[in-house]
Amino acid sequence: MxxxxxxxxxxxxxxxxxxxxxxxxxxxxxxxxxxEEAFLYAKEFLKQYFIYIEKYDLDFNSPTDFESVKxxxxxxxxxxxxxxxxxxxxx
Numbered sequence: 693m694x695x696x697x698x699x700x701x702x703x704x705x706x707x708x709x710x711x712x713x714x715x716x717x718x719x720x721x722x723x724x725x726x727x728e729e730a731f732l733y734a735k736e737f738l739k740q741y742f743i744y745i746e747k748y749d750l751d752f753n754s755p756t757d758f759e760s761v762k763x764x765x766x767x768x769x770x771x772x773x774x775x776x777x778x779x780x781x782x783x
């Protein structure tokens with residue numbers, strides 16, 4: 693089993709009230725109506741991304757240091773580490 697841990701930025705979209713999630717290192721985005729939902733979607737999205745990466749043996753960016761991402765984010769955004777585990781049975 694391989695574990696992947698990446699920082700994600702949760703941004704409240706004031707226009708339609710959802711939380712947008714950005715993985716800056718991977719240029720991936722998802723969203724959810726509340727933070728908890730956005731977190732779960734981000735976790736599943738990251739897992740599916742790495743299943744695809746491993747299945748086709750593709751290159752990917754390494755995660756940026758959490759503190760660097762946190763400093764670069766807006767003060768009103770949440771920054772969290774998201775972990776995805778991929779096992780051989782997922783491939």
